[in-house]
Amino acid sequence: MSNDDAPSVQRRGLMLVLSSPSGAGKTTLSRQLLGNDSQISLSISCTTRDKRPGEKDGVDYRFIDTATFRGMIDRGEFLEHATVYTNRYGTLKSEVLGRLREGRDVLLTVDVQGAASIQAEARRDPEMAAALVTVFLTPQTLSELERRLQKRNQNTPADAAKRLGEARREIARWGEFEYLIISTSIAEDVRRMLAIVDAEKMRASRSAAPEL
Numbered sequence: 001m002s003n004d005d006a007p008s009v010q011r012r013g014l015m016l017v018l019s020s021p022s023g024a025g026k027t028t029l030s031r032q033l034l035g036n037d038s039q040i041s042l043s044i045s046c047t048t049r050d051k052r053p054g055e056k057d058g059v060d061y062r063f064i065d066t067a068t069f070r071g072m073i074d075r076g077e078f079l080e081h082a083t084v085y086t087n088r089y090g091t092l093k094s095e096v097l098g099r100l101r102e103g104r105d106v107l108l109t110v111d112v113q114g115a116a117s118i119q120a121e122a123r124r125d126p127e128m129a130a131a132l133v134t135v136f137l138t139p140q141t142l143s144e145l146e147r148r149l150q151k152r153n154q155n156t157p158a159d160a161a162k163r164l165g166e167a168r169r170e171i172a173r174w175g176e177f178e179y180l181i182i183s184t185s186i187a188e189d190v191r192r193m194l195a196i197v198d199a200e201k202m203r204a205s206r207s208a209a210p211e212l
């Protein structure tokens with residue numbers, strides 16, 4: 001029986017916070033990570049932005065209107081929320097906290113503001129601090145990001161230019177994260193992310209004591 005199946009092991013889940021500037025490949029990396037590690041589940045965020053072609057409500061995001069979003073803030077339903085460009089995004093407590101307590105790993109893909117809010121919360125909450133792992137994904141250069149944004153072709157030129165300016169400010173905050181993945185290929189990015197998850201699970205502070 002592996003350690004993960006053993007009922008006596010009370011492993012708490014990892015709260016994997018993955019941030020990157022828009023267009024850096026975070027969505028692809030998350031999908032691949034989820035496909036490679038069945039213990040990790042995705043926290044599905046709420047957003048007020050319009051659905052892009054191919055996106056599904058309840059799978060990619062919960063697409064909600066601004067009034068509903070405000071109501072959820074008032075009821076304290078978000079772990080963190082932020083305005084990104086002109087839209088609002090938020091991580092639901094219900095997507096994260098219960099799963100961590102059940103020992104399941106949860107992946108949150110949020111912008112740098114979201115990651116900073118979660119880190120601030122973790123400074124107040126030791127339980128969250130024990131679960132938190134922060135990773136920043138970025139291409140080597142801004143021109144590489146520009147190329148990826150153009151390739152994605154889901155944004156208007158004005159929107160892409162705005163995202164690029166924002167990306168520069170976001171990349172400047174890479175030092176706030178525990179891990180930095182300079183994106184090379186999808187396969188290599190996934191390998192590194194899995195290596196981070198593996199190593200974090202083996203931290204002595206998270207492991208059950210060996211039997212003596």
Ligand code: 5GP
Pocket residue numbers: 020021022026045046049080081082084089090091109110111112113114115
């Ligand atoms: P997009 O509109 O391209 O899907 O996402 C725009 C940005 O918002 C991305 O950096 C994405 O990671 C971020 N984002 C998505 N969900 C959340 C969330 O729940 N909270 C925060 N703070 N950012 C989010």
